[in-house]
Amino acid sequence: MKKLLITLMLSAMAPAAFAVTTIKAEVNGMVCAFCAKGIEKKLKALPEGQGAFVDLKSRVVALQLKDGKEISDETFNKVIQDAGYSVSKVERLSQTAAEIQAQVAKAEKAGGK
Numbered sequence: 675m676k677k678l679l680i681t682l683m684l685s686a687m688a689p690a691a692f693a694v695t696t697i698k699a700e701v702n703g704m705v706c707a708f709c710a711k712g713i714e715k716k717l718k719a720l721p722e723g724q725g726a727f728v729d730l731k732s733r734v735v736a737l738q739l740k741d742g743k744e745i746s747d748e749t750f751n752k753v754i755q756d757a758g759y760s761v762s763k764v765e766r767l768s769q770t771a772a773e774i775q776a777q778v779a780k781a782e783k784a785g786g787k
Contacts, residue, residue, distance in 0.1 A: 696738040696767050697750050698774055703759040704730050716753050720745065725771040729778050738771040 704710055710730040717726035717735070722743040727736040735754065739745060751761045767774070 694738065694768055694770055695744075696736050696769055696771055696774060697745070697747070698734065698736045698765050698767055699750070699754070699761050700733050700763040701728075701735045701754055701759050702733065702762055704728075704733055706730070709759070713754060713757050713759065716757050720753065727771040727775045727778075729775070729782075731782060732778050734774070734778050736771045736774045 701713065704713070707730060710728040713735055714726050714728040717723055717728075717737045720737070722739050722745045723737050724740045724743075725738040728734070737745075737750065747764050750764065754761050769777075
């Protein structure tokens with residue numbers, strides 16, 4: 675019984691403990707693919723990051739955090755500002771960077787029709 679209770683407690687905690695967290699931002703100042711690659715490279719170098727996505731056309735930048743890792747909005751903003759760009763909006767989402775990338779691609783495709 676004790677073993678079952680512990681298993682149930684851990685099962686209930688697991689989704690919250692390992693929820694995906696991705697920081698998504700709108701970045702101003704990106705004008706070329708080199709700009710986007712530079713930001714992506716800096717984000718991928720962060721030890722807390724698991725994946726990054728940068729879209730030049732929509733000015734969207736996303737950093738997916740590793741399970742159990744955290745980074746402050748200030749630190750995230752500083753990385754982008756130190757690269758020479760400004761952040762206009764930051765939000766935290768429970769999506770992967772790949773999911774955000776798919777949404778951006780879908781929105782761009784719908785807008786291009």
